Amino acid sequence: MSGEMDKPLIGRRLVDSNGSLAEAPSEAPKVGILGSGDFARSLATRLVSSGFNVVVGSRNPKRTAGLFPSVAQVTFQVDAVSAPEVIFVAMFREHYSSLCSLSDQLAGKILVDVSNPTEQEHLRHRESNAEYLASLFPTCTVVKAFNVISAWTLQAGPRDGNRQVPICGDQPDAKRAVSEMVHAMGFMPMDMGSLASAREVEAIPLRLLPGWKVPSLLALGLFVCFYAYNFIRDVLQPYVQESKNKFYKLPVSVVNTTLPCVAYVLLSLVYLPGVLAAALQLRRGTKYRRFPDWLDHWLQHRKQIGLLSFFCAALHALYSFCLPLRRSNRYDLVNLAIKQVLANKSHLWVEEEVWRMEIYLSVGVLALGTLSLLAVTSLPSIANSLNWREFSFVQCVATSGGGNTGSGASRPDTHLPALASACSPAPVSASCGHTEDVSWTL
Numbered sequence: 001m002s003g004e005m006d007k008p009l010i011g012r013r014l015v016d017s018n019g020s021l022a023e024a025p026s027e028a029p030k031v032g033i034l035g036s037g038d039f040a041r042s043l044a045t046r047l048v049s050s051g052f053n054v055v056v057g058s059r060n061p062k063r064t065a066g067l068f069p070s071v072a073q074v075t076f077q078v079d080a081v082s083a084p085e086v087i088f089v090a091m092f093r094e095h096y097s098s099l100c101s102l103s104d105q106l107a108g109k110i111l112v113d114v115s116n117p118t119e120q121e122h123l124r125h126r127e128s129n130a131e132y133l134a135s136l137f138p139t140c141t142v143v144k145a146f147n148v149i150s151a152w153t154l155q156a157g158p159r160d161g162n163r164q165v166p167i168c169g170d171q172p173d174a175k176r177a178v179s180e181m182v183h184a185m186g187f188m189p190m191d192m193g194s195l196a197s198a199r200e201v202e203a204i205p206l207r208l209l210p211g212w213k214v215p216s217l218l219a220l221g222l223f224v225c226f227y228a229y230n231f232i233r234d235v236l237q238p239y240v241q242e243s244k245n246k247f248y249k250l251p252v253s254v255v256n257t258t259l260p261c262v263a264y265v266l267l268s269l270v271y272l273p274g275v276l277a278a279a280l281q282l283r284r285g286t287k288y289r290r291f292p293d294w295l296d297h298w299l300q301h302r303k304q305i306g307l308l309s310f311f312c313a314a315l316h317a318l319y320s321f322c323l324p325l326r327r328s329n330r331y332d333l334v335n336l337a338i339k340q341v342l343a344n345k346s347h348l349w350v351e352e353e354v355w356r357m358e359i360y361l362s363v364g365v366l367a368l369g370t371l372s373l374l375a376v377t378s379l380p381s382i383a384n385s386l387n388w389r390e391f392s393f394v395q396c397v398a399t400s401g402g403g404n405t406g407s408g409a410s411r412p413d414t415h416l417p418a419l420a421s422a423c424s425p426a427p428v429s430a431s432c433g434h435t436e437d438v439s440w441t442l
């Protein structure tokens with residue numbers, strides 16, 4: 001690495017008072033970008049605004065120059081790679097070989113591979129894109145970075161959820177140089193080890209909510225079971241036994257009765273593994289042994305199960321609000337009024353039912369509020385701002401002493417709280433026959 005990269009420029013933004021990108025000082029480190037596509041353009045914009053001198057290498061600089069910030073230099077590939085020490089390869093894998101003619105100019109430089117394979121490419125090639133690039137340019141140092149950041153995020157700036165940039169490479173100095181650039185651009189570098197990890201890093205954007213698959217299927221399965229049960233009980237049975245047509249209940253009423261059942265069972269599934277884990281530790285007499293795989297996975301999915309429980313409870317609240325809006329409800333009320341008139345009753349007031357409904361609603365609202373609190377505190381940005389004691393406090397207050405076993409289920413040290421506090425929460429029963437209590441832990 002030349003001394004150019006050593007000059008500190010972290011946090012130096014080059015946006016003038018009009019909001020446009022100002023000229024980078026000539027002593028600012030030069031960074032090269034090969035390619036002029038979407039990613040190259042966003043990268044150039046962010047690099048310029050972070051204080052770097054950017055030179056873009058294109059096969060057709062005349063055509064593409066207008067798409068880049070005016071302070072970025074857009075030139076032919078061969079001219080772009082001569083000065084910078086760090087060169088981003090913002091091209092697809094199949095075009096890497098077209099750079100082989102630049103081998104001499106690229107010798108000794110750091111190539112940053114930002115590419116993402118498609119799912120088919122990932123399965124087809126055994127070696128990662130970064131390792132392939134390294135095999136084409138053995139005299140260069142290849143570092144894998146930025147592939148998890150979309151062109152849009154690069155342009156818009158880092159956001160809470162996707163600030164982390166996994167980096168891997170075989171040369172610590174090259175990794176450090178790229179990490180500093182990542183920092184300067186407002187992202188968080190995350191060292192993923194040697195270039196052999198590149199395949200793993202390239203697989204990250206291919207994932208689709210891996211932690212949610214099983215909990216979602218579980219919630220769906222529970223919903224189908226409870227819906228079938230409620231359909232038989234509330235619709236089919238009256239139809240068969242009394243020839244009453246209650247099929248109108250299918251879209252709202254049956255769904256509304258089903259949702260809290262699902263929410264309650266999911267909630268109990270959040271606590272059950274903690275209790276089982278604690279019982280297992282007590283039986284074994286030690287916390288220094290791994291849990292069986294099924295229990296380990298269950299423990300790690302508690303947050304998702306808890307959030308799905310919250311989702312069902314929130315939907316139940318919304319559906320309940322909509323109940324009086326239904327036409328069937330209006331007809332029922334009118335019919336009741338007519339019956340009263342016919343029976344010559346002027347004042348209908350059943351004290352017990354009135355109280356039961358008042359308390360039921362109040363408890364329901366409190367339970368949903370508590371569940372919302374737990375859902376909000378389980379969001380990473382909020383959970384990270386609480387220390388362990390504060391987090392446990394919120395969990396315990398919200399669940400009247402609910403248990404917690406920590407998320408690192410396979411790490412023995414985090415099992416300790418399981419023994420200490422794996423007690424089941426006191427459910428809040430509602431008069432309509434379902435329960436709306438809430439809590440889970442990260």
Ligand SMILES: NC(=O)C1=CN([C@@H]2O[C@H](COP(=O)(O)OP(=O)(O)OC[C@H]3O[C@@H](n4cnc5c(N)ncnc54)[C@H](OP(=O)(O)O)[C@@H]3O)[C@@H](O)[C@H]2O)C=CC1
Nearest residue numbers: 035036037038039040058059090091092095115116150151
């Ligand atoms: N777009 C995104 O959000 C993200 C993209 N990436 C990765 O960044 C890389 C570039 O993606 P993106 O910018 O979207 O793609 P584009 O298709 O928009 O750009 C690819 C660029 O490659 C250059 N290129 C060089 N040689 C060839 C060649 N022989 N044939 C065709 N093009 C060539 C072209 O520039 P020129 O004509 O000037 O030479 C072209 O602009 C990919 O590897 C992608 O996986 C990674 C994360 C996010």
Ligand SMILES: [Fe+3]
Nearest residue numbers: 260364430432
């Ligand atoms: Fe309810």
